[in-house]
Amino acid sequence: MYRFLLSRRWLITLLIALLMIPATIRLGFWQLHRHEARVARNELIAHALTDHPVPFDTLSAAPGAAVTKDLNWRAVTATGQYDPEHEFVVRKRTSSEEKVGYFVVTPLRLSDGKGTVLVNRGWVASGESATTYPAVPAAPAGEVTLAGRLRPDEVASGSIRDRAGLPDRQFNLISSDQQTRESGVPLLGGYLELTATTPAPADQPEMLPEPNHSDIGPHMAYAIQWWLFTAMIPVGFWVMVRREAKDRAKEAAGAEVEPEAVPA
Structure with a gap:
């Protein structure tokens, strides 16, 4: 029933799926590390700004x-x-x-x-x-x-x-x-x-605002998206396989039905 998996098209599809899994896992960790770096940067800025001036x-x-x-x-x-x-x-x-x-x-x-x-x-x-x-x-x-x-x-x-x-x-x-x-x-x-x-001057340039140290960015959400996509790869591949198997089974069943006898 699943011998079609040995065809060239399905072997290439399987190879692509197997290559995508570690790639998407790595992309998820890359976004996680960016999130951790952003959090560390925000903490560093917050501490620096609140420390006693020297x-x-x-x-x-x-x-x-x-x-x-x-x-x-x-x-x-x-x-x-x-x-x-x-x-x-x-x-x-x-x-x-x-x-x-x-x-x-x-x-x-x-x-x-x-x-x-x-x-x-x-x-x-x-x-x-x-x-x-x-x-x-x-x-x-x-x-x-x-x-x-x-x-x-x-x-x-x-x-x-x-x-x-x-x-x-x-x-x-x-x-x-x-x-x-x-x-x-x-x-x-x-x-x-x-x-x-x-003393404060009467006129001066527009002073720069305090750096933003509360925004953590979208990197954690991106990491979760990549890992969800990783889980969807084998699921999607299995759905494609099952659909192909059902289509082939229907074709095989239709081919086995004998044509009705034509009345003389």
């Missing part, structure tokens, strides 16, 4: 020092005076309302003399031309105390590319190494993403 230069204590993964988003403080002469903007950045503009980055000379820190003061809208420097609220004069989030230097990846030939004081990356080479001012590694200034 001075920036205690975490990034040397020019070019890398901000490690466990320090990303760490709440930090810094006290010093802005250096507007070496201020620059970062192109093609979006606001909280997804409008395209610039990030405004201004170095801050620390009052304790331990170095200079890049500060992302926030977002401003694009001007009439992408070749001219945008309208930027002036950095506060005198000594200020800042609160913010520690961020690693940006590197070219995805849609962010480090291109030459940009207008004056416009860049595609926030990089302490790059700005050290451009300005000649040694900068501590990483940068501070501003959340508060004391």
Whole structure:
């Protein structure tokens, strides 16, 4: 009854089904690992943001020092005076309302003399031309105390590319190494993403919102879908086999029926 399974068509179908089972299992675990990584990232951000703020230069204590993964988003403080002469903007950045503009980055000379820190003061809208420097609220004069989030230097990846030939004081990356080479001012590694200034200025760029650390994404649902699909493969194959067997049985039964005698 099931000898048709030895045919070329059914052997190929069986082989495809057998190959799909481990593939879909692996895809399910891939989505599970992405879910676990997302949860771990959210927990890391939540702890970093709620930890007691520490001075920036205690975490990034040397020019070019890398901000490690466990320090990303760490709440930090810094006290010093802005250096507007070496201020620059970062192109093609979006606001909280997804409008395209610039990030405004201004170095801050620390009052304790331990170095200079890049500060992302926030977002401003694009001007009439992408070749001219945008309208930027002036950095506060005198000594200020800042609160913010520690961020690693940006590197070219995805849609962010480090291109030459940009207008004056416009860049595609926030990089302490790059700005050290451009300005000649040694900068501590990483940068501070501003959340508060004391004393508060009358006008300032739009500060960046806190990163989302509650959304776990759809990866767990995708993992379950892949594993359900894994279970459906043998079930679907068996249904196809049974249907083929029934169709062949009907054909065989019809062929065995003798034709009625034709009356003379």
